[in-house]
Amino acid sequence: MDKVIELTNVNKIYGTVVQTQVLFDLNLSFEKESFNSIIGQSGSGKSTLLNIIGTLDKATSGEVIINGVNTKSLSKNNLAKLRNKTLGFIFQFHYLLPEFTALENVLMPYRINNEKVTKEVLARADELLDLVGLSSVKNNLAVNMSGGQQQRTAIARALMNQPEIILADEPTGNLDSDTTEQVYELLREINKKYKTTFIIITHDRRIAEKADRIIEIKDGKVYVDVSKTV
Amino acid sequence: MISLKIALRFLKSSKAQTFLIVLGISVGVSVQVFIGSLIQGLQKDLVDSTIGNSSQVTVVNVDDNAYIEDYMTLSMQIEDSNEDIENLTYSLNTPGTLIYNSTTEPVLLRGMELNTVDGIYDLSGKVTSGRMPSADYEIIIGTSLFDKFNLSIGDNVLLQVPLIGETSLTIVGTYDFNVSTINDLWIISNITTAQTILNSGDVVSNIEMQVKDVFMANEIAVDLQEVVANSNYNITDWETSNAELLSALTAQSSSSYLIQVFVTISVILGITSVLAITVIQKSRQIGILKAMGIKDSQASLIFLSEGFILGIFGAIGGVLLGLGLAFTFSTFALDANGEPVIALFIDPTFILISALVAVFSASTASIIPARKSSKLSVMEVIKNG
Ligand SMILES: Nc1ncnc2c1ncn2[C@@H]1O[C@H](COP(=O)(O)OP(=O)(O)OP(=O)(O)O)[C@@H](O)[C@H]1O
């Protein structure tokens, strides 16, 4: 199968005076349409890795290749475009824009690069909100929704531009276990329906085990990497 | 355009803050509009009271003892030469001594063309008792002189002109120019009286006129020299002979500019600091937007737009406030006669410029916050939750 993401010899060192190396010579690749989970102890470097994959952060050395393109060679504007079109982020603290409604938040990734919201686009946003079960509160301001609703809005937003890859950093970190279950069901469904590649960081082994592949990071290195054979 | 929409939403979502900035800009602009109108009004007042009732461009003979003989044709040529020339009149003047009973005073007899004299001097309006001269040998004199001689209307006085002799004149009225040097000196007759006394024939001492834009007087005077085309005649203008007044006006203008520069600077500083705080307040949002793929230029455009929008509203508010202030001032600040203490001068161009300066300043002020927003990295935001 095609590789959608490839990391070769990725190192990350934080700090200039006091240097801490967080990632050590990581070599990883992710297949198209796969559903991956990353686990590991707190401080092991999971978020650092995900942020580097998402081009939010830069590797100190090594290559990050997305869809065959080395991200090193991209300008800031092209990186922004890549994030807008190819990548979708779901963070632990959902990060909605509080000044905007749920629907407007979902539309935001589209509006960043398009002048007009067409009927079709609006229909798609509605469909996504429906998918995450938020049709009834779509015109609420983000601040006026519950944590779970906000997290589901963030998921719908990540899907808006039909990205090939979704990167999620503990997307259910502050949700109760029932809601957590629902959210994972939802992500799985999206993975099947839209063929989106998922890389999800989680603390929850139970959840991780539902993924096609589990990568455990320990002290900045790949400690375990198991794939389910289908 | 998404930047503009985000900017609008940011402003809308913190209404109190937005209102305060707009108010700040408005106050700055209104001070500019008000002070500017006040100073321009003051200047107009000053110019008006100084040269409003006097000749602004004057044609005289270079030789003090000689006259202008072809004044009729010359006047027509002058009037035809420039549309900005108005209120042309002429007079024949001679110094002399006024004698009544045992009192004598030096005076200047001004034989004026009574049909056109009001254009410049509004002489009819300045008559305080009696009437304007209408026949030969009739004069009006200043109120102060009238009192000094203890005269009554209808009295005859003697005017002694050196080398000529004495002539009897009849007082038919008094005038008040509100300027003591004029009130004490001028006695005014018609032009033929002066011509007869001087036995000069049909001549005048000077041709006097005003110009539409008083600050063009010098330029027009220079042009007239060519029209007159006679080196015996000299053309003077108020700007050259009142250099002091002119430099006072210039000083006043520059102090007004200085006030405006400082107001503008304080507006810029105010907006810069408030917008800088806004960037920090909104850094989380900027980080999210950048993670979603907003370009750095779009991120900075958000704050430039905010500055621009604040500038527009501030300018509108400021102009309204300034005009309101001006209106209140000229309605309620009245002197004893019920006239406004200072007549404000509302100049639309000046107000438009003040408004544009505000919009420009507000936009400029947002450059620093905009750059900050452009440089903000997603990681900083994510790390800080
Ligand atoms: N900006 C930074 N400067 C210095 N050290 C950093 C910085 N960001 C992260 N680190 C360090 O890098 C290491 C890995 O951090 P990271 O956030 O990737 O861990 P994590 O695996 O996501 O942990 P958690 O499960 O708690 O989220 C930690 O030791 C952290 O202290």
Ligand SMILES: [Mg+2]
């Ligand atoms: Mg983490």
